[in-house]
Amino acid sequence: MLLLLLSMTISPDINGQQRFPMPEFESGYEYPDVSTPEPRSLTLEYIDVIVLLAMLSVTSWLVIKKRSRRYILWLSVGALLYFGFWKNGCVCSVGSVQNMVLSLSDSSYAVSYAIIAFFTLPLLFSLGFGRVFCASVCPLGVIQDLVIVKPVKVPVWVRKSLGMFPFVYLALAVLYAATGTDFIICRYDPFVGIFRMGAEFHLIVLGIAFLLIGMFVARPYCRFVCPFGALLKITSLFSKHHMSITPAQCIKCKLCKDSCPFDAIEQPTPDKAVSELKGKTGKFILYAAIIPLLMFVGGWALSSSHVFLAKAHPDVYLAHLLIEQPEVMNDLDNLDVQTFLGSDRTLDSLVQDAETVQAGFYTGAWLTGAFIGLVAGFFLVSQYIIRRRTDYEPHRGDCYSCGRCFKYCPVEK
Ligand code: SF4
Ligand code: SF4
Numbered sequence: 001m002l003l004l005l006l007s008m009t010i011s012p013d014i015n016g017q018q019r020f021p022m023p024e025f026e027s028g029y030e031y032p033d034v035s036t037p038e039p040r041s042l043t044l045e046y047i048d049v050i051v052l053l054a055m056l057s058v059t060s061w062l063v064i065k066k067r068s069r070r071y072i073l074w075l076s077v078g079a080l081l082y083f084g085f086w087k088n089g090c091v092c093s094v095g096s097v098q099n100m101v102l103s104l105s106d107s108s109y110a111v112s113y114a115i116i117a118f119f120t121l122p123l124l125f126s127l128g129f130g131r132v133f134c135a136s137v138c139p140l141g142v143i144q145d146l147v148i149v150k151p152v153k154v155p156v157w158v159r160k161s162l163g164m165f166p167f168v169y170l171a172l173a174v175l176y177a178a179t180g181t182d183f184i185i186c187r188y189d190p191f192v193g194i195f196r197m198g199a200e201f202h203l204i205v206l207g208i209a210f211l212l213i214g215m216f217v218a219r220p221y222c223r224f225v226c227p228f229g230a231l232l233k234i235t236s237l238f239s240k241h242h243m244s245i246t247p248a249q250c251i252k253c254k255l256c257k258d259s260c261p262f263d264a265i266e267q268p269t270p271d272k273a274v275s276e277l278k279g280k281t282g283k284f285i286l287y288a289a290i291i292p293l294l295m296f297v298g299g300w301a302l303s304s305s306h307v308f309l310a311k312a313h314p315d316v317y318l319a320h321l322l323i324e325q326p327e328v329m330n331d332l333d334n335l336d337v338q339t340f341l342g343s344d345r346t347l348d349s350l351v352q353d354a355e356t357v358q359a360g361f362y363t364g365a366w367l368t369g370a371f372i373g374l375v376a377g378f379f380l381v382s383q384y385i386i387r388r389r390t391d392y393e394p395h396r397g398d399c400y401s402c403g404r405c406f407k408y409c410p411v412e413k
Pocket of ligand 1: 133135138140221222226227229232
């Protein structure tokens, strides 16, 4: 119902955009690459959402009921071809966070119902069934999953430390989207160049590097970069029907222990660990108490850099350039400057707009820094929290529901 209401309010804007195709210039001018998606035809958007919904539903059934790694794998190949290579990786759920944020912060930015669906459906399914979206629907995840050759174990401290980065990246992506500066998740998406069979050289190199590393460190982008994965990690912790390694009772044979390439299988909690933790209550209280301090320090540190951060915004960049190097006005090759000089904007109005953006960055950087401080605080505190487990279980936040561990369980056979 919510999707329907939102689509009724926003679709006219999108339709209007689609009625007037972009003009072609006789001068041979070519439109620059943009990181925000072009609107697709409504029919294609309907089809995309139906395919997404169908794939999420089928994957959930395959993971929870059918318990078939083979079918999950075939479905994931289909998703890679459809959402990756045919749709050119756009619009995808991973980047949709930014569209949602920009539409909330800028009333003139229309977001289509398809983007809303791409953002909400994977999160809703994760609340029901875990990260089934990551299992076989996300093209970014699937392309990495298919190249895993000989996964190595990543030391716990490295895994936990790097595991904070997706939250930091998410916070920065929200800041840049909310200020209308850029969609950094899309701009630095390492796989979109592979899906489109062409991109800037450094992005192709980045994509290939991720795939090469991914042969040994399984799904490096998913585990240590993906900001949407950070959201899915949280929602999946509360999933109602998460996959289980064994179809019935765990007999603690340990055969599944090393079967997960993502180190997402948790062992039964040793009694020793519980008693050791009891002696560390003081540290737990100390770290919990300093969370507000970490939030303040994070907010203060990032807000101190707001002028630097804001320079990524085109207006702020141009205002700084024109004030600090006025001679660029004579540079006929500088397209940004010449476009500005040819427009009816004055330097004063540009500076005023830049100041407004900078003020937005100041507030946004405080909130972003405080969020990063909060994440760091939770990371510290989580070292002193353990959940008593009597069986071998997947970690609900880290498990991608790939189904690899099914075949290791003798109870399954
Ligand atoms: S973690 Fe991110 S990139 Fe990986 S499968 Fe999930 S949504 Fe896709
Ligand atoms: S289903 Fe989860 S626990 Fe099992 S191998 Fe895949 S990611 Fe690991």
